[in-house]
Amino acid sequence: MEQLEFFDIPSPCIRVCEVDEKGYCRGCMRNRDERLRWLKMSSAEKIHVIQLCRMRYRRKMAKKHAAGHLDKHNSESPQRDLFE
Numbered sequence: 001m002e003q004l005e006f007f008d009i010p011s012p013c014i015r016v017c018e019v020d021e022k023g024y025c026r027g028c029m030r031n032r033d034e035r036l037r038w039l040k041m042s043s044a045e046k047i048h049v050i051q052l053c054r055m056r057y058r059r060k061m062a063k064k065h066a067a068g069h070l071d072k073h074n075s076e077s078p079q080r081d082l083f084e
Contacts, residue, residue, distance in 0.1 A: 009046040011038055012053060029053035029060075 013035075016027025023031055030038075034049050041049065 009043055009050070012050060024056055029056040 012028040012030065013025075014027040016025070018026045019032075020026050025031075025035060028035075030049060030053055034052075038046070038049075
């Protein structure tokens, strides 16, 4: 059974609309389709996309950390709480 959502899930967009080499937005980690369809998605779909974004962000940070490229600027995301 799906839990009722009383409030709409806000977009994870932080107005950093640049695409990385894999096609994900550098600000919110959504792909093009996820960004375009956001307003038409159900709450369950939005939650799923946010979970995917968290995984993408963690994988990206782990890769940078392993390569030794992690610095304070890159680790401080404006949406740090979204990805933790």
